Amino acid sequence: MLDHLRQIVQDVSAAKDIQSTLDIIVARVKDAMQTEVCTVYLYDKNTDRYVFMATEGLNKQAQGRLSLTRDQGLVGLVASREEPINLDDAASHRAYKLLPDIGEEEFNAFLGTPIIHHREVLGVLVVQQRQRRKFDESEEAFLITVAAQLAGVIAHAKVVGAITPFERTGNQQNNDVRFRGIACANGIGMAEAVIINPSADLTAIPERRCENPEQEIAFFHKSLATVKTDMQSLRDRFAERLAKQETALFDVYLQMLDDNALGGEIEVRIEQGLSAASAVSEVVLSHIATFEGMDDPYLRERAIDIKDLGQRLMAYLQRVEHQHYDFESPRILIAEELTASILAEVPKGMLAGIATVRGTSNSHVAILARSMGIPTVMGLKSLPLKKLHEKALIIDGYNGELIANASDATCQRYENFQQEERLVDRGLEQYKDLPCKTTDGQEISLQVNAGIISDAERALSLGAEGVGLYRTEIQFLISERFPSEEEQRVAYRRQLEAFHPRPVTMRCLDIGGDKALPYFPIEESNPFLGWRGMRVTLDHPEIFIVQIRAMLKANANLGNLQILLPMVTQLSELGDARNLIMRAHSELVQEIPNLPLPKIGVMVEVPSAVYQIDTFARCCDFISLGSNDLTQYLLAVDRNNPRVSTLYNHYHPAVLQACYQVAQACNHAEIPSSICGELAADPAAAVLLMAMGFNSLSMSSSNLLRVKSLLRFITMDDAKRLLRGVLKLDNAQDIQDYLQRNLEDIAITPLFQGVREQSK
Structure with a gap:
């Protein structure tokens, strides 16, 4: 049976459209199970009926014409119960309903199983026989397995089919076709799509020898120089739009092409007799395979950069004409994958x-998109690229969706939201120089997250009161080796001076999990529960102490540094880290008199830290709650996995209860508490966090004025009333609905709830 299943999946995956998919399924399943009939009924949302779509053994002329309501017949019963039904005499069952003209009167045995994809019943798969008998357990198990295996393929085929008929008829009513992926950059985009294809296919290059290696190397160097020129030119073009730290990505590209990296390796292959094109293909594909095989998401993303460079090199070697795309008006870029250079x-x-x-969300493109304010969704695994070129699309960067074939109502809803966004953005400028203070005088500090996407001038121009989270690992991630103490000191000093006298909270090196260094790979089967955060740096005190020394030196004569310890799970880690910091300080104070000792805080990111929060609060100077990781660990959800990303919700009662517990413990211990992550950047959630007692919120600069404008519009009494109501609720959706209703009641625009309510 397993061989049959593999063949069915293989044949179905190659089908060109939904009808071909269904025809293959019924034919192959009928043969594999040696039954007399196999039929597929598909659910049609527009009519709310199960349509007789494909069959082997019944009347094919009735395909697509006959259907059952959701509560009709054995098919409706299978779908409503969401479980198989196995009968030896179908006609005697109370739910039996004979469909006219399909010729099933003579068949008695019936086995039907639902086709379910992501909790949605797509249809019902049925087999029938004349003989009165129940299908045995192995037959039932096989049909269930087939339905489960093919559910994703059928879902994809249905989506493509929903787009294709519209293309053919031109007058069919539009019905939203939604593709769900990973939300990587907030915003709404509405425009026609342009499909970006690679300029050269590295896998299509045959292995060829060269007769004159010296001449081939000269040809390669000429192409290499052209690619380097391209990279420098693109870096300069980006420099007009982005901060210097962000254009450093192109310096990394140039380093990859050096003689001691890819360039040198390719040259060696040419010297050994390979043609330039063959050498590029061999070397680049080898590196791509290595990186793509790694578990760590950041390292896997490096494969895209290497592939981009390889394709550009190959295009010049093959003299492929550079592709030009129509950008006479704004477009939505769609591709298998994109690179920063594109x-x-x-x-x-x-x-x-x-x-x-x-x-x-860790890719270079995602980082740049967030910095430029471009709505971005990635991980759209079921996206039918060829069907979407030049089609009008909506991209929802808040909820991680791409919408094709949108109805007039959906288009109007998103246009209204875009217009409201623009109006609010224009109105927010008035708040940039005002304090974040409620109407009854309660103040809360709004700070920014910083790192590779930091832009001190922009953050300060928007009224940022400091840096709540400076990601020191970014400097490590874009380097080809551990940065020296002096290199780190210079980078840290730049941040501290830019924000002085405002506080800058620098998180110590936080690698592992979703971040690994190219030159210090961490290979683990479950990296999020493995060697990461303080576990790594405490095991390598030589790395930790160099970083701490760099921070302390950078803080000389300034005094606005705060040190944050990431991924702390037990008190001993705090003690060990504090001892190393004190040792570094005592050594440095000999050469730098009056060197200030910064405050030392713990980042609460895991449940164990929440349960020990009273103890931690007594043993450190401040607490910073990392809402993204804490939400992920509390809910056991990888938000970068499209299959479960919808379960990632920072309004989950467990997340809000944990935040409340942390804030209360800090208030009791009389130490400052802050929170960073998506929760802090959500204006409605910020109301709750303020009411809980957090002293500061840290977010990207693009969210700062939205949060400030809402907090300045509300009273502390209203915020506490909302919090009391929220803490009584036990469902995330109920909490969001409650907030929306109550914010509307006190005349606050529902824009601050995000687009989620508008896109249901």
Whole structure:
């Protein structure tokens, strides 16, 4: 049976459309189970009926014409119960309903199983026989397995089918076709799509020898120089739009092409007799395979960068004409995967959104998109690229969705939201120089997250009161080796001076989990529960002490540094880290008199830290709650996994209860508490966090004025009333609905709830 199943899946995956998919399923299943009839009924949302779509053994002329309501017949019963039904005499069952003209009167045995994808019943798969008998357990198990295996393929085929008929008829009523992926950059984009294809296929290069290696090397160097020129040009173009730290990505690209990296390795292959094209293909594909095989998401993303460089090199070696795309008006860029260099080629102001089949929120493109304010969704694994070129699309960067074939009502809803966004953005400027103070005088500090996407001037121009989270690992991630103490000191000093006298909270090196260094790989089967955060740096005090020394030196004569310890799970880790910090300080104070000792805080990111929060609060100077990781660990959800990303919700009661517990413990211990992550950047959630007692919120600078404008519009009494009501609720959706109703009641626009309510 397993061989039959593999063959069915293989044949179905190659089908060109939904009808071909269903025809293959019924034919193959009928043969595999040696039954007389196999039929597929598909659910049609528009009519709310199960349509007789494909059959082997019954009347094919009735396909697509006959259907059952959701509560009709054995098919409706299978779907409503969401479980198989196995009968030896179908006609005697109370739910039996004979469909006219399909010729099933003579068949008695009936076995039907639902086809379910992501909790949605797509249809019902049925087999029948004349003989009165129940299908045995192995037959039932096989049909269930087939339905489960093919559910994703059928779901994809249905989506493509929903787009294709519209293309053919031109007058069919539009019905939203939604593709769910990973939300990587907030915002709404509405525009026609342009599909980006690679300029050269590295896998299509045959192995060829060269007769004159010296001449081939000269040809390779000429192409290499052209690619380097391209990279420098793209870096300069990006420099007009981004901070210097962000354009450093192109310096990394250039380093990859050096003689001691890819360039040198390719040259060695040419010297050994390979043609330049064959050498590039061999070397680049080898590196791509190595990186793609790694468990760590960051390292996997490096494969995209290497592939981009390889394809550009190959295009010049093969003299492939550079592709040109129409950007007379803003477009949504769609591709299997995108790179920073492709992004840089798009004219300024002509990018309405980004959608890719592959990629995560850690990719270089996602980082750049967030910095430029471009709505971005990645991980759209079921996206039918060829069907979407030049089609009008909506990209929802808040909820991680791409919408094709949108109805007039959906288009109007998103247009209204875009217009409201623009109006609010224009109105927010008035708040940038005002304190974040409620109408009854309660103040809360709004700070920014910083790192590779930091832009001190922009953050300060928007009224940031400091840096709540400076990600020191970014400098490590874009380097080819551990940065020296002096290199770190210079980078840290720049941040401290930019925000002085405002506080800058620097998180110590936080690698592992979703971040690994190219030159210090961590290979684990479950990296999020493995060697990460303080576990790594305490095991390597030589790395930790160098970083601490760099921080302390950078803080000389300034005094606005705060040190944050990431991923602390037990008190002993705090004690060990504090001892190393004190040792470094005592050594440095000999050469730098009056060197200030910064405050030392713990980042609460795991449940164990929440349960020990009273103890931690007594043993450190401040607490910073990392809401993204804490939400992930509390809910056991990887938000970068599209299959479960919808379960990631920071309004989950467990998340809010944990936040409340942390804030209360800090208040009791009389130490400052802050929170960073998506929760702090959500204006409605910020109301709750303020009411809980957090002293500061840290977020990206793009969210700062939205949060401030809402908090300045509310009283502390209203915020505490909302919190009391929320803490009584036990469902995330109920909490969001409650907040929306109550914020509307006190005349606060529902924009601050995000687009989620508008896109249901």
